[in-house]
Amino acid sequence: MLHTVAIRGYRSLREVVVPLSALTIVTGANGTGKSSVYRALKLLADCGRGEVIGSLAREGGLQSVLWAGPENTGATRRTGEAQGTVRIRPVALELGFASDDLGYLIDLGLPQYAGPRSLFTRDPEIKREMVFAGPRLRPSATLVRRGADHAEVADDAGRGFTELTRALPTHRSVLAEFALPELASVRDRLRDWRFYDGFRVDADAPARRPQVGTRTPVLSDDGGDLAAAVQTILEVGLGDLAQAVGDAFDGAELSVAVHDGQFELQLRQPGMLRPLRAAELSDGTLRFLLWGAALLSPRPPSLMVLNEPETSLHPDLVAPLAAMIRAAATATQVVVVTHSAALREHLDVDGASEIELYKQWGETLIADQTLLTTPPWDWGRR
Structure with a gap:
C-alpha cells in the first residue's frame, strides 16, 4: 500500500x-x-x-x-x-x-x-x-x-x-x-x-454502442467495453455489481445480449415488458453502470484514482455509488477526488481518511x- x-x-x-x-x-x-x-x-x-x-x-x-x-x-x-x-x-x-x-x-x-x-x-x-x-x-x-x-x-x-x-x-x-x-x-x-475521470454518456458515447466482446477484467478509460466488462463480472460471480444495481434502480437486473459476437448491455426494470438497451438508458443510469464496472473489477489494481465520480448523478445514487467505492477499497487502495459533502459522508468509514x-x-x-x-x-x- x-x-x-x-x-x-x-x-x-x-x-x-x-x-x-x-x-x-x-x-x-x-x-x-x-x-x-x-x-x-x-x-x-x-x-x-x-x-x-x-x-x-x-x-x-x-x-x-x-x-x-x-x-x-x-x-x-x-x-x-x-x-x-x-x-x-x-x-x-x-x-x-x-x-x-x-x-x-x-x-x-x-x-x-x-x-x-x-x-x-x-x-x-x-x-x-x-x-x-x-x-x-x-x-x-x-x-x-x-x-x-x-x-x-x-x-x-x-x-x-x-x-x-x-x-x-x-x-x-x-x-x-x-x-x-x-x-x-x-x-x-x-x-x-488506474484513473477514471468521468465517462462520456452522450448519444454517440462508446458505451451506448454494441462492441465485439472478449473477457474484460478491466474497464477501458472511455467505457467502450462496458458490456464485456459487465459480463466478465457476472461470470466471475461478483455479486456486488448486481446488488448495487438492484438497490439503485428498484430491483433492476443487468444482462448482456450477444448478436454476431457483438455485446450489448441491457437493463431490465420491474414493470417493463422488455429490457432497455444501453442506447436507451438515461445519462445518469449509464454513468452509474460505468462506475460500477470500473470499481468492481475482477482484477483490482494496486491503486485506483477517481476524479469527481458523483458528477451528473442524481442525489439518490450517491449512497449506492459510495457503497461500490467502499467495496472496491476492500480489495485495492482508492483515492477519491470530490467536493460532494454527501459522498464524503457516505465514505466516512474505518480505514478512510480525508485530505x-x-x-x-x-x-x-x-x-x-x-x-x-x-x-x-x-x-x-x-
Missing part, C-alpha cells in the same frame, strides 16, 4: 506531501488544487509507461505546468505580496511515492542541449531518478540512482554502487531501460494504477497539516 505521495513544483502544488490510507478522500473548494493532485498522480503513473515527457508536452510543456510563484513563500506570508527571490534550487518538477516496500522519485528539469538542429528544445529532461527502500529517500536505503545520463545500482553487499550505464538518454526513464527486479517492481506498480486542500497566496496547502503530521519525505538534491 502507498503511504505517501509527494509533489513539488507542479501548478499550484509548490510542495505537498500527501499521506494516503486504504481509502483517501481529497476534498476542497473549486480551484484549490484537487485536479492538480489528480493530474500529478497520472504523471507519476506515466513514468512507468515511459510516457511522462509526452504527457507534459500535451499539457503545454514543462514551462506551462511549473509552479509560477516564488520559490520560498515566507516573505509573501509576512508581507502579503508576492515577490521574486534569488533561486536556491534548480527549476524542477519533482514527483515521488513511498509504499510498504519501495519508493520512487523523479526530477524533471529544463533541457540544456537537445542536440544539433533538434526541434525538441522544449522537451524536459530527466535529471534524477531514485528507487529506494522504506518510507523516505536515504543514502543507505537507495537501491537504484540515476543522474542525467548516468545510472547505478547498489551492490549486494550494500557497500557501494555498480554502474549500469553512462549513456542513458535524458528523455528515457531508467524504469523502461533495465530489467532489474527493483525497477521492474516499481514499473509494474505504476503501470497498474482537505485550500489555497493561500496561490499555493495549495493541506488543512491542519503540521511538521509533526506531515509524512517523512526527503527530496534529496541533484
Whole structure:
C-alpha cells in the first residue's frame, strides 16, 4: 500500500506531501488544487509507461505546468505580496511515492542541449531518478540512482554502487531501460494504477454502442467495453455489481445480449415488458453502470484514482455509488477526488481518511497539516 505521495513544483502544488490510507478522500473548494493532485498522480503513473515527457508536452510543456510563484513563500506570508527571490534550487518538477516496500522519485528539469538542429528544445529532461527502500529517500536505503545520463545500482553487499550505464538518454526513464527486479517492481506498480475521470454518456458515447466482446477484467478509460466488462463480472460471480444495481434502480437486473459476437448491455426494470438497451438508458443510469464496472473489477489494481465520480448523478445514487467505492477499497487502495459533502459522508468509514486542500497566496496547502503530521519525505538534491 502507498503511504505517501509527494509533489513539488507542479501548478499550484509548490510542495505537498500527501499521506494516503486504504481509502483517501481529497476534498476542497473549486480551484484549490484537487485536479492538480489528480493530474500529478497520472504523471507519476506515466513514468512507468515511459510516457511522462509526452504527457507534459500535451499539457503545454514543462514551462506551462511549473509552479509560477516564488520559490520560498515566507516573505509573501509576512508581507502579503508576492515577490521574486534569488533561486536556491534548480527549476524542477519533482514527483515521488513511498509504499510498504519501495519508493520512487523523479526530477524533471529544463533541457540544456537537445542536440544539433533538434526541434525538441522544449522537451524536459530527466535529471534524477531514485528507487529506494522504506518510507523516505536515504543514502543507505537507495537501491537504484540515476543522474542525467548516468545510472547505478547498489551492490549486494550494500557497500557501494555498480554502474549500469553512462549513456542513458535524458528523455528515457531508467524504469523502461533495465530489467532489474527493483525497477521492474516499481514499473509494474505504476503501470497498474488506474484513473477514471468521468465517462462520456452522450448519444454517440462508446458505451451506448454494441462492441465485439472478449473477457474484460478491466474497464477501458472511455467505457467502450462496458458490456464485456459487465459480463466478465457476472461470470466471475461478483455479486456486488448486481446488488448495487438492484438497490439503485428498484430491483433492476443487468444482462448482456450477444448478436454476431457483438455485446450489448441491457437493463431490465420491474414493470417493463422488455429490457432497455444501453442506447436507451438515461445519462445518469449509464454513468452509474460505468462506475460500477470500473470499481468492481475482477482484477483490482494496486491503486485506483477517481476524479469527481458523483458528477451528473442524481442525489439518490450517491449512497449506492459510495457503497461500490467502499467495496472496491476492500480489495485495492482508492483515492477519491470530490467536493460532494454527501459522498464524503457516505465514505466516512474505518480505514478512510480525508485530505482537505485550500489555497493561500496561490499555493495549495493541506488543512491542519503540521511538521509533526506531515509524512517523512526527503527530496534529496541533484
